[in-house]
Amino acid sequence: QVQLVESGGGLVQTGGSLKLSCVASGHTFSTYAMGWFRQAPGKEREFVAGINWNGGRSSNADSIKGRFTISRDNAKNTVYLQMNSLKPEDTAVYYCAAVYSDPHLNRPLTDSWGQGTRVTVSS
Numbered sequence: 001q002v003q004l005v006e007s008g009g010g011l012v013q014t015g016g017s018l019k020l021s022c023v024a025s026g027h028t029f030s031t032y033a034m035g036w037f038r039q040a041p042g043k044e045r046e047f048v049a050g051i052n053w054n055g056g057r058s059s060n061a062d063s064i065k066g067r068f069t070i071s072r073d074n075a076k077n078t079v080y081l082q083m084n085s086l087k088p089e090d091t092a093v094y095y096c097a098a099v100y101s102d103p104h105l106n107r108p109l110t111d112s113w114g115q116g117t118r119v120t121v122s123s
Helices: none
Strands: 004-007 010-013 018-024 033-039 046-051 058-060 068-073 078-083 092-099 117-122
Touching: 004 092, 018 033, 018 092, 018 117, 033 068, 033 078, 046 068, 046 078, 058 068, 078 092
Parallel strands: 010 117
Antiparallel strands: 004 018, 018 078, 033 046, 033 092, 046 058, 068 078, 092 117
């Protein structure tokens, strides 16, 4: 079973940037498609971006297209989320998870979530 630890969140002004990291334990990371999700206060968790096992294919939610980029480094067991042009509505706790390797890359494999990393964008 893969254990995931997210980091890189913080407080940033509107228009700023952050890069989130998600480090996985275990030897099977490179076989999984991975995704980033977020949950804003009072809202349900939503899909942000997904990437297939070798980084050759990705998908993004409409709300973040052109601003966020997902990537991965299988040698480091890490998936990243580069977030640019941040907006107050991006404020949320961000989580990573393994996802089903389907065309949309947006369905988590598990209902078990880690601590996440909090992103706060001030206006």
